[in-house]
Amino acid sequence: MGNLVRLLIGVPIAGIITVALFFIMTRLILVEGAPVNEDVEDRNFTINDEVAEVDARRRDTTIEDVQQVDPPPPPPQIERQRAEQPSEGLATVMGEIPAFEAPQLNSDSVNFSVSDRDAQPLVRIEPQYPMRAAERGVEGSCWVRFDVTPDGTPTNVSVYRCDSSLFERASIRAVERWRYNPKVENGVPVARRGVETRFDFQLAD
Incomplete structure (x- = not known):
């Protein structure tokens, strides 16, 4: 209830103060005795819109007035000298070239066939x-017999003699990992049969 009373009293007072301040500011702005100049003198600015003619000086030039320029002289000709041919022969300067007897080639003397060879071990x-x-x-010792295929791989590995059966399996497994250059006959790899080898098993001292 108290807030409503203050609102009803405060609003009119605030309105009166606002109007009073407005009139005071108006009085401060206006200067007493300063006449208002209502007649404004019209000022006109005139720009000369006429185009003045410019008397351009012309010069009549003819072809005869152009100075004739002489072309430059041609470059001098350089005389080319010819190489003199030797008067002496090549044999006199370097000595006589020895004569060689040209080899005679025929189908009977030349043989392009590849020589035959036996199987050769590469990896042991x-x-x-x-x-x-x-x-x-x-x-003891162990003797092994095997064949070599045309691609150099041992096959048909078998033990045909051994001092102890304890050495047989180790000997066969070793040969199976060997690799050979295959046997060649008439330039063609072929199988090599009946290759034999021996392994000696001895304990270190």
Whole structure:
């Protein structure tokens, strides 16, 4: 209720103060005794719109007035000298060229066929000493027979003699990992049969 009373009283007072301030500011702006100049003198600015003619000086030029320029003289001709041919022969200067007898080639004297060869080992891996034979102190040798295919791989590996059966498996596995240059007959790789080898199994001292 108190807020409503203050609002009803404050609004009229604020309006009166606002009107009073407006009139005071109007009085301060206006200067007493300053006449208002209502008659404004019209001022006109005139720009000369006439185009003045410019008397351009002309000069009549004819072809005869142009100075004639002489072309430059041609470049001098350079005389080319000819190389003198030697009066002496090549044999006199360098000595006489020895004569060589040209070789005679015919189908009978030239042979392009590839020579035959037997199977040649490329990779040889020694067998591992069997653990059971080493534990028992067994030593001995083992003979292996096998064939070599045209691509150089051992095949048909078998043991045909062995001092102990403990060495057979190690010998066969070693040969299976070998690689050969195959046997060649008339320039064609062929199989090599009946290759034999021996492995010696000895314990280190």
